[in-house]
Amino acid sequence: MELQQQVSQTLLTAASDKETRERGQREAAESKLKSAVAVLESKLEDTRVKLEAERLERTQTEYELKCTLAKLEKEELVRKAAEAELKITCSELEREREQREAAEKRVLDLQQQKHLAHHGACWQYEMDGHWHPFSPEGNQQMLQAYSAYIEDAQSNTANIVAGGVERIVDFAEMTQKHASTWKVRKIRIVAGVPQQWVSTPAALLTQRGKLASFYVEVTDARLIDWVTRLLRTTGHAWDASTACSQMKNATVKSVHRIENFQLWHRYRARLETMREDHAKYNVSVLPADLDLDGVEGTMGLSQPHLDCGEPLARDVDEKILLHGTSWQNADSIVMHGFDHRTCMRGMYGDGVYFAGAACKSHQYSCGAHSGKACNTCKCERTLIIARVALGDAYHASCTQYGARRPPNRSGAPGTHGSVVVNPGPISWHHSPTQVHQEFVVFDREQAYPAFVVQYLPP
Numbered sequence: 001m002e003l004q005q006q007v008s009q010t011l012l013t014a015a016s017d018k019e020t021r022e023r024g025q026r027e028a029a030e031s032k033l034k035s036a037v038a039v040l041e042s043k044l045e046d047t048r049v050k051l052e053a054e055r056l057e058r059t060q061t062e063y064e065l066k067c068t069l070a071k072l073e074k075e076e077l078v079r080k081a082a083e084a085e086l087k088i089t090c091s092e093l094e095r096e097r098e099q100r101e102a103a104e105k106r107v108l109d110l111q112q113q114k115h116l117a118h119h120g121a122c123w124q125y126e127m128d129g130h131w132h133p134f135s136p137e138g139n140q141q142m143l144q145a146y147s148a149y150i151e152d153a154q155s156n157t158a159n160i161v162a163g164g165v166e167r168i169v170d171f172a173e174m175t176q177k178h179a180s181t182w183k184v185r186k187i188r189i190v191a192g193v194p195q196q197w198v199s200t201p202a203a204l205l206t207q208r209g210k211l212a213s214f215y216v217e218v219t220d221a222r223l224i225d226w227v228t229r230l231l232r233t234t235g236h237a238w239d240a241s242t243a244c245s246q247m248k249n250a251t252v253k254s255v256h257r258i259e260n261f262q263l264w265h266r267y268r269a270r271l272e273t274m275r276e277d278h279a280k281y282n283v284s285v286l287p288a289d290l291d292l293d294g295v296e297g298t299m300g301l302s303q304p305h306l307d308c309g310e311p312l313a314r315d316v317d318e319k320i321l322l323h324g325t326s327w328q329n330a331d332s333i334v335m336h337g338f339d340h341r342t343c344m345r346g347m348y349g350d351g352v353y354f355a356g357a358a359c360k361s362h363q364y365s366c367g368a369h370s371g372k373a374c375n376t377c378k379c380e381r382t383l384i385i386a387r388v389a390l391g392d393a394y395h396a397s398c399t400q401y402g403a404r405r406p407p408n409r410s411g412a413p414g415t416h417g418s419v420v421v422n423p424g425p426i427s428w429h430h431s432p433t434q435v436h437q438e439f440v441v442f443d444r445e446q447a448y449p450a451f452v453v454q455y456l457p458p
């Protein structure tokens, strides 16, 4: 029994020991697990912290990036605005430059025009792709040297000293050479004459009153056609009840363009004087009407076709008008210009008379009855187609026998530029109505004979 108890006690103790051992083992395992969990948790925490830090850093970077972008955008905007401003400034500058250049060119053109008007031909030299005029002093010497060269070409070269600089010009090569730098430039002479003139500057400079050198026969069929239309369709050519109607069947025999260099430049100089006078007294010019005695408007239509390529100047009311004369007298006009001192005395003063219709000028074109109106002779007749600068014309309402100049201006000092007589009632007129339109100038240089026409009445 005791043994049984002892065995049982031993078994019990053993069981208890086992239990204790097992608990210890379990507890150790649990503790190990706990510490492993703790390690893991700590690692997890570390990772979380690290991630958070990274997130913060990324956010910070993103923010910074955004700031930089915004800054860049702002800078871009500022740059664009600056660029736009720069562009505006540039275009303004460009415009200013263009305006300045245009103004300079105008001044230069004006100077040249003035120079040409007063001196005739103008010498120019080439620089930077542009032609520049010689100084007046240089131009004068060039003209003299060139005249000597074309009259008697013993030497192609001449020495020109102007503005303290000596240049050697070569008229055969058309160059000039600076005497000390040896720089060579091209030179040219500009005659300042209408575009359609065919005479060379050399020929123009040596005309010297040789009558044949002024007449250049016109072969352009369109131009001859315009002349024919002037003869046949201006004024009363349509009116069979009048003597004027014979013009309907007039035939053009020849047309000559008049290329008189000196006369042309005297005329141009006169136009300049008129302009100066208008500017000085603030005179405005109202262009006179044409074709008031005609029905077809031919005078008006023909104007640009008869300008020889030199547009008519509106500021001095330059017009293409007609002047009938004898062939013999035409030579004198071609050589020396119109001369009111040798003209028939007219109802509107002692000036040079022009018509706006061929039926009127025809009356004064009879060689046998020079100095009076003749509608009947069937001889060859002469018509001069002239450029006339009317300026500020006075419109006559009564006759002015013996007047030696146009009437005084009413609103400004000086006299009117010309006298214009329109068809209609005129005080003290013998008819007492003016039939044809007439234009009278009292300054012989206010008209230039552009063409001389020979024609036959039917």
Ligand SMILES: [Zn+2]
Binding pocket: 235, 236, 237, 244, 357, 359, 360, 436
């Ligand atoms: Zn008529």
Ligand SMILES: [Zn+2]
Binding pocket: 366, 367, 368, 369, 374, 375, 376, 377
């Ligand atoms: Zn006659």
